[in-house]
Amino acid sequence: MSSENLPQSPQQQPRRPRVAVVFGGRSSEHGISVVTAGAVLAALDRDRYDVLPIGITSDGRWALTADAPERMAITDRRTPSVDDLAETIEGGVVLPVDPADREVVYSEPGSVPKALGEVDVVFPVLHGPYGEDGTLQGLLELSGVPYVGSGVLASAVGQDKEYMKRVFASFGLKVGPYVVIRPREWEREPDGARRKIADLVGEHGWPIFVKPARAGSSIGITKVEEPGGLEEALAEARRHDPKILVEAALRGREIECGVLEFEDGPRASVPAEIPPPAAHAYYDFEAKYIDSTPGVVPAPLTDEQSAEVRRLAVEAFEAVSCEGLVRADFFLGDDGEFVINEINTLPGFTPISMYPKMWEASGVSYSELVDRLLQAALRRSTGLR
Incomplete structure (x- = not known):
């Protein structure tokens, strides 16, 4: 029998890249991250990519979630939460720690860990600390998994x-005029920190903006119009970050x-x-x-x-x-x-x-x-x- 008459095996289709969309997290921007993830999940072309949604709860637990972007929108002026999607959470998710192995594992108490397959790229849509600040990027570097966005240093800066x-x-x-109040400075010499702010106001006037130095989505920011509002603004900023940035209004x-x-x-x-x-x-x-x-x-x-x-x-x-x-x-x-x-x-x-x-x-x-x-x-x- 000639070779052209031999039965031909079906041509194997190339594997689609597998995208892990990671969202939620421990920061005060948890809810906006979930909204963003819903939009990204809805936009992903399923003919081009396989998708693995991974939510991080507000206490830091990694969980496999349903692919349900319609449930991840702002409703009644309230942002959604990974924690609110509890019925869709199937178990704990563990990323690989070996760059030669990109297989994600699902683990549950009392059960044998289950392999979920390899991940080719991570789309992190976390905002703020523990996601946007280089921490997640460092974990992904250790895992050897490519990811969307900036690396460790650029993310931290x-x-x-x-x-x-x-x-x-x-x-x-x-850049505009500003002063920084670091945690030890506030704890050891709060009067000196207040003098720095007074000097900024003396040179540039009111109002000023008091901000957590490492937060986003305008969370924890106060526009202070006069001296009486300063202490409350400092307390609000420190509620989100012990390091405070005070800026003159531009x-x-x-x-x-x-x-x-x-x-x-x-x-x-x-x-x-x-x-x-x-x-x-x-x-x-x-x-x-x-x-x-x-x-x-x-x-x-x-x-x-x-x-x-x-x-x-x-x-x-x-x-x-x-x-x-x-x-x-x-x-x-x-x-x-x-x-x-x-x-x-x-x-x-x-x-x-x-x-x-x-x-x-x-x-x-x-x-x-x-x-x-x-x-x-x-x-x-x-x-x-």
Whole structure:
């Protein structure tokens, strides 16, 4: 019998990349992370990717959850929680610790651990400490699993507003006036810490913004208009982080710009403007996520201003050695200069968030944005960056 008459075995289809979407976490931004995960899960192309949703409860337990994005939205002004999805949790999830083995394991008391298969890439959509700050990124580096977004150092710098500003300044980016109150300083010499704040006010006036140094989504931030509100603002910030950042108010227009990693390097989106919310003292958590104060996309800027803020956004991305994505936030002062306020290495990624809206206006849809981020992560290997 000739070879062409032999029965042909069916051609094996290539395995689709397996994506673990990790969300929730121990930070005060747990709920927004769940909302973001719901949007990402809904956008993932199931013909291109296998999906493994992993939720981290508010006490830090890793759990296998149902693939149910419709249950992960803000309802009645309340954000969802991994803990609220208790009936969908099937057991504890353990990532590999051997870079040669990417198999995820499900473990349950009294049962033999069950292999869930290999993971090719992780899409972490955790915000704040224990997720956005380099801790999860370090775990994934040890596991040898590629992941979306910045590495350990860039994530840590991007989470700590003090060191972020120090890096920006060292690269020649203009930052606003601020002082930092560290935990030991507050515990040992609180009067000296208050004098630092008084000096900042004496030079730049009221109002000031008192912030947790390592938090996001405007959680724990207070706009202080006069001396009587300072102590309460400091207590609120310390409730979220023992390290406090106190900033002088920047007068000007609030401008944001998205940065996305393409094959040929990072590019900036069209910028957006955040107008002052009518019902809020500033663009706080409620204005962002509950009342959904709309931004203006694209921002009404001149061509020169738009080009400049896009250039500065990419410069900030490169200064911190970021990867994947960043949202860069600026103020455009009355003098026409841009002052960078901060970057977010894992920015809000819900359908109403400004980062995807800016890229949609730039010609990149939400689903394409998710795909580009995953492809960029798959192109990279873990290791020193």
